[in-house]
Amino acid sequence: MVIEAKNLALPDHTQLPESDGTFVKNFQEHPQSILLTDSILPRLQEIHPDGYYCIGQDSGIYWRLTEPPERGAEAPDWFYVPNVPPTLDGQFRRSYVFWQELIAPMIVLEFVSGNGEEERDKTPYQGKFWIYENIIRPPYYGIYEVKKASVEVYQLVANHYEKMVPNSRGHYPIAPMGVELGIWQGNFLLDKEIPWLRWWDEQGNLLLTGDERAEVERQRAETERQRAETERQRAEAVEQENQRLREQLRALGIDPDTLS
Structure with a gap:
């Protein structure tokens, strides 16, 4: 049941659940998010010298009022929002409340452990793909299939998502961020060489983590x-x-x- 917003004060990030209560799908998900965040930070600091941006890792994006509240949220495994303060009222965000801040994420990424049906679901007001394409509307939507070691990236063009074609390096350019997204084979935290989703710069140089830079x-x-x-x-x-x-x-x- 959708709650009529006009009859109540809109809740903020401190009043909404910070998790949808689901389990992490596999042990690679958490290190994967850390890898994406750690390696992109120097680039984002160049883009936002004022520090106005936020990154969400398995955090809820609330896009409508429902009961229970979690039904009105999507929780991408990783997302980045430009031009918003890193904190609200002196507190780190517990979630990203779309009706409170209005700025769409630049990119959302979903890590798929199953067959990807959920991430490609276009059912109106229910499917992830439909909600991202029609409501939240990030310019870029990435679906990383862990088992296949592959990633699909969609770009919002004329109000709908078009599947991008990788460049000659097999990467997907994310032009507003000045980076490329692709698959890297290597070792990160798990002491095992496996495929990972990673960033490169526009010249094809891998963006390094803090430990790699050190x-x-x-x-x-x-x-x-x-x-x-x-x-x-x-x-x-x-x-x-x-x-x-x-x-x-x-x-x-x-x-x-x-x-x-």
């Missing part, structure tokens, strides 16, 4: 240390050779200091 910096510093050590040893070898030649000259009765 490791790159560690390797750079180690390379510089080794270069400096090699240079020191070379200079030392040259000095030793010069000293040997000076001693030979002295043995021949020649003062090396008088030679030019």
Whole structure:
């Protein structure tokens, strides 16, 4: 039953459930969200030097008033909203209330463990795909099928979603963010090399996590240390050779200091 909004004060993010009560579908979901967030943060800080943006991870987007409230929300596994404050009334958001803030997410991502039927459901006012396309309307909607290690990305064009075609790198450009989205094979938190959904920049360079950036910096510093050590040893070898030649000259009765 839909509650008539005109008969009551609209609830905010502090009054609505922060979870729909469902279980995480698999142990990769939480690390996957962390990976997406950690690696995109430097890019978002460039886009939003004022810090006005928010990221949701398995958080509810409330789009209508219902009873129970959870029926009026979708909970993408990951989403990003530009140009909104990171907190409301000094509190971190428990959910994203569409009627309170009005700004649509730029992108929502769903991680699929089943057959993807739920994420592609176009049933009016019920199906995820229909709700994202017609009500919440993020410009980009991604469906990541974990078992298939594949991702579909839809772009909102003329009021409906069109399935995007990947570029030559097999990535999907998300132009407003200056990034590309695709599949990466590697190791992150689970101590196992498996496929992950990741970001790249527009030149095809992988966006690194904080730990990966620290490791790159560690390797750079180690390379510089080794270069400096090699240079020191070379200079030392040259000095030793010069000293040997000076001693030979002295043995021949020649003062090396008088030679030019």
